[in-house]
Amino acid sequence: MAHVQAIVVTPEATQVDEQVEAITVPLWDGEAQILAGHAPMIGRLAPGELRIGTGSDARRWYIDGGFVQVAQDVVSVMTGRAITLDQIDVAAARAVLESVAIQATDNEQLQELKNRQIAQARAQIRLVARD
Numbered sequence: 001m002a003h004v005q006a007i008v009v010t011p012e013a014t015q016v017d018e019q020v021e022a023i024t025v026p027l028w029d030g031e032a033q034i035l036a037g038h039a040p041m042i043g044r045l046a047p048g049e050l051r052i053g054t055g056s057d058a059r060r061w062y063i064d065g066g067f068v069q070v071a072q073d074v075v076s077v078m079t080g081r082a083i084t085l086d087q088i089d090v091a092a093a094r095a096v097l098e099s100v101a102i103q104a105t106d107n108e109q110l111q112e113l114k115n116r117q118i119a120q121a122r123a124q125i126r127l128v129a130r131d
Helices: 090-102 108-130
Strands: 004-009 014-020 023-027 030-034 041-045 048-052 059-063 066-071 074-078 082-084
Touching: 004 048, 023 041, 023 074, 030 066, 048 108, 059 108, 090 108
Parallel strands: 004 074
Antiparallel strands: 004 014, 023 030, 023 048, 041 066, 048 059, 059 082, 066 074
């Protein structure tokens, strides 16, 4: 089977740089599985699960969102954070949900930050619950 080059980059380091059969990314409007020969694309990533590989061999990561670019069988994921599921602190994610949920504000920027924190915490909790 043909492969794609998967590259996952955070501000701190390159987390992944390897040949894989498939990579599945969380987009704001659903998931996209990228295989060899995929059409070029750029997409906005949602907080959620990044899967590298296929089936039971897939490695699963939580990402905070970001961007994906596909070009000539190279899949580049740029994200603020990429962690394996065992690194997720569910208690901390629940604490963020509780603290953000009780904050009330009319400020549009604060509301956007609140919505992003809620989406990130929910995605982390959902991923660990499915594991």
